[in-house]
Amino acid sequence: MMINKRLIGMVSDSKQHIAKNVAFQWAALAANIAMLLTIARYLSRLLAGQPASLAATLLVAVAAAAVRFVCARQAAVCSYRASRSAKQALRRTILEKLLRLGPGYSSRVSTSEVVQVTVEGAEQLESYFGAYLPQFFYSLLAPLTLFCVLAPISLSAAVVLLICVPLIPVSIALVQTFAKKLLARYWGQYTALGDSFLENLQGLTTLKIYQADEERHRRMNEEAERFRRITMKVLTMQLNSITIMDLVAYGGAALGIIVAARQFAAGQIGLFGCFAIIMLSADFFLPMRLLGSYFHIAMNGMAASEKIFKLLDLPEPQAKTGVIDPVDCTLRCEDVRFAYDAERPILKGVDLELPRTGLVALVGESGCGKSTLAGLLAGRLEGYAGSITVGGQPLSEISLESRMKQITTVGFAARLFKGTVAENLRMAKPDASDEALWQALEQVKLADFLRSEQGLETPVAEKGANFSGGQCQRLALARALLHDSPIYILDEATSNIDVESENQIMALVHRLAETKAVLLISHRLANVTGAQRIYALEKGRVAGCGTHAQLLAASPCYQRLWNSQQALEHYTPDTQQEALA
Numbered sequence: 001m002m003i004n005k006r007l008i009g010m011v012s013d014s015k016q017h018i019a020k021n022v023a024f025q026w027a028a029l030a031a032n033i034a035m036l037l038t039i040a041r042y043l044s045r046l047l048a049g050q051p052a053s054l055a056a057t058l059l060v061a062v063a064a065a066a067v068r069f070v071c072a073r074q075a076a077v078c079s080y081r082a083s084r085s086a087k088q089a090l091r092r093t094i095l096e097k098l099l100r101l102g103p104g105y106s107s108r109v110s111t112s113e114v115v116q117v118t119v120e121g122a123e124q125l126e127s128y129f130g131a132y133l134p135q136f137f138y139s140l141l142a143p144l145t146l147f148c149v150l151a152p153i154s155l156s157a158a159v160v161l162l163i164c165v166p167l168i169p170v171s172i173a174l175v176q177t178f179a180k181k182l183l184a185r186y187w188g189q190y191t192a193l194g195d196s197f198l199e200n201l202q203g204l205t206t207l208k209i210y211q212a213d214e215e216r217h218r219r220m221n222e223e224a225e226r227f228r229r230i231t232m233k234v235l236t237m238q239l240n241s242i243t244i245m246d247l248v249a250y251g252g253a254a255l256g257i258i259v260a261a262r263q264f265a266a267g268q269i270g271l272f273g274c275f276a277i278i279m280l281s282a283d284f285f286l287p288m289r290l291l292g293s294y295f296h297i298a299m300n301g302m303a304a305s306e307k308i309f310k311l312l313d314l315p316e317p318q319a320k321t322g323v324i325d326p327v328d329c330t331l332r333c334e335d336v337r338f339a340y341d342a343e344r345p346i347l348k349g350v351d352l353e354l355p356r357t358g359l360v361a362l363v364g365e366s367g368c369g370k371s372t373l374a375g376l377l378a379g380r381l382e383g384y385a386g387s388i389t390v391g392g393q394p395l396s397e398i399s400l401e402s403r404m405k406q407i408t409t410v411g412f413a414a415r416l417f418k419g420t421v422a423e424n425l426r427m428a429k430p431d432a433s434d435e436a437l438w439q440a441l442e443q444v445k446l447a448d449f450l451r452s453e454q455g456l457e458t459p460v461a462e463k464g465a466n467f468s469g470g471q472c473q474r475l476a477l478a479r480a481l482l483h484d485s486p487i488y489i490l491d492e493a494t495s496n497i498d499v500e501s502e503n504q505i506m507a508l509v510h511r512l513a514e515t516k517a518v519l520l521i522s523h524r525l526a527n528v529t530g531a532q533r534i535y536a537l538e539k540g541r542v543a544g545c546g547t548h549a550q551l552l553a554a555s556p557c558y559q560r561l562w563n564s565q566q567a568l569e570h571y572t573p574d575t576q577q578e579a580l581a
């Protein structure tokens with residue numbers, strides 16, 4: 001009946017709230033039984049012409065109603081607490097798992113899946129813990145309690161009622177076999193519709209430019225119509241399943257009442273017993289019927305828990321204890337090979353050295369594997385062959401903490417967070433003074449702009465949406481400078497910055513390289529000419545290594561890159577004419 005022990009074990013805090021919830025529901029049932037038995041006694045006495053106190057009956061009824069009210073409220077509070085602690089515990093467990101997986105998690109599971117599982121999955125399980133589980137236990141307890149109360153009055157009626165109760169889960173199970181396939185199709189179409197809606201909305205401008213919006217509109221309408229039809233099928237199935245449950249529930253109650261009526265006619269039970277059975281028989285079935293109406297919650301919960309377990313069961317990298325020594329941190333790659341998928345090797349044996357201080361550049365045509373190598377060095381990618389060492393220690397043995405502390409990576413799409421400029425900068429150095437922040441901003445040529453805004457308190461929107469691409473990169477560079485690590489990897493970190501400012505920032509990078517190890521990946525070869533060593537990467541291999549002058553003299557790969565870039569940078573209609581001639 002969709003009870004997952006592992007899942008329940010994960011959120012042990014919820015257990016006590018679920019138990020309390022069941023206890024309150026049970027207390028409300030006891031109050032209801034007391035009220036109905038008192039009314040049954042009053043009616044039987046009245047009809048038998050015996051003395052019956054209306055006031056006492058009313059008093060018991062009011063007291064029972066008050067108890068039921070309080071218990072129902074408390075049960076709702078417990079339900080809320082159970083779902084809240086379940087949600088918190090699940091999200092905490094997922095987060096801890098992600099932290100253990102480290103930055104390389106994305107090679108094992110997609111970020112969208114992680115987000116879906118953490119947000120929507122936990123949301124689904126919230127109702128599983130808050131509504132389904134308490135109802136599951138209560139719907140087992142309630143018929144047994146009623147059986148104990150009614151058995152002394154009429155054993156045969158109580159047995160008939162008790163036997164009919166499991167027919168509800170049996171009917172649910174039958175509906176479920178059909179519902180499972182239908183729900184899988186429903187969710188498939190639902191997510192597909194969501195995907196295309198989001199894609200079309202985000203690309204609306206492009207669709208308008210190419211006048212493809214009409215066609216997309218038509219396709220979305222078709223998809224929406226398919227989704228409407230399957231939604232109707234799901235609703236019909238749910239309505240039908242409720243009808244079946246109602247038939248079983250009220251049919252069962254009617255059967256119990258018939259047995260009681262026949263026993264009354266045969267003089268085997270009195271008027272009180274007959275009234276008691278008539279009034280309480282429906283209560284045998286109501287909890288199980290409600291459970292049946294929650295079965296879609298349970299199904300969604302089970303589907304969500306499968307996704308969560310898939311994430312939690314991902315193999316984790318072994319805990320590492322190695323620490324990078326900032327004084328001896330020469331980075332060496334020897335015969336490094338890497339592939340995202342087995343059929344297509346990206347790095348095919350790269351040898352590279354990044355000395356303790358100095359500027360080393362990595363250049364090559366688009367797609368030759370530069371960012372892949374940067375990803376391996378920064379620990380974002382895992383699963384390489386060959387050797388990468390820092391200060392003689394294998395990178396694979398260095399703890400994530402030490403790697404993050406000693407290697408700073410700045411990419412072309414630097415991540416900024418919602419908050420203020422100061423908050424974004426202090427991520428790198430929480431105790432940095434305002435002067436230090438301004439100094440870093442001066443170095444990346446962003447200080448003047450920020451002075452004209454709100455200084456360090458200038459708000460930063462999510463992903464830095466209120467800054468230009470170049471300003472975002474400068475801010476990310478300023479943050480990286482504050483981090484003050486011995487190794488820097490700059491992967492197209494100045495790609496969005498105008499040439500004049502880029503030259504100023506390159507001067508800064510050169511200054512940085514006087515005391516730090518800097519690996520610079522840049523498309524713009526003019527940026528790397530001053531590097532003490534340049535590696536030219538071609539199709540996953542080092543095709544040349546040396547200074548700019550050495551490579552220009554000896555490396556055909558570098559010559560090609562340099563010449564084609566020179567031609568582009570000095571492009572005029574005349575050069576085109578010359579090229580054509």
Ligand SMILES: Nc1ncnc2c1ncn2[C@@H]1O[C@H](COP(=O)(O)OP(=O)(O)OP(=O)(O)O)[C@@H](O)[C@H]1O
Nearest residue numbers: 340341346364365366367368369370371372373523
């Ligand atoms: N996550 C990924 N999954 C599969 N293949 C990938 C992935 N990232 C990159 N690749 C492939 O690896 C190859 C190298 O990509 P990489 O980003 O390292 O190149 P690059 O030299 O940095 O290119 P660019 O200069 O254009 O940034 C490309 O052919 C790309 O298609």
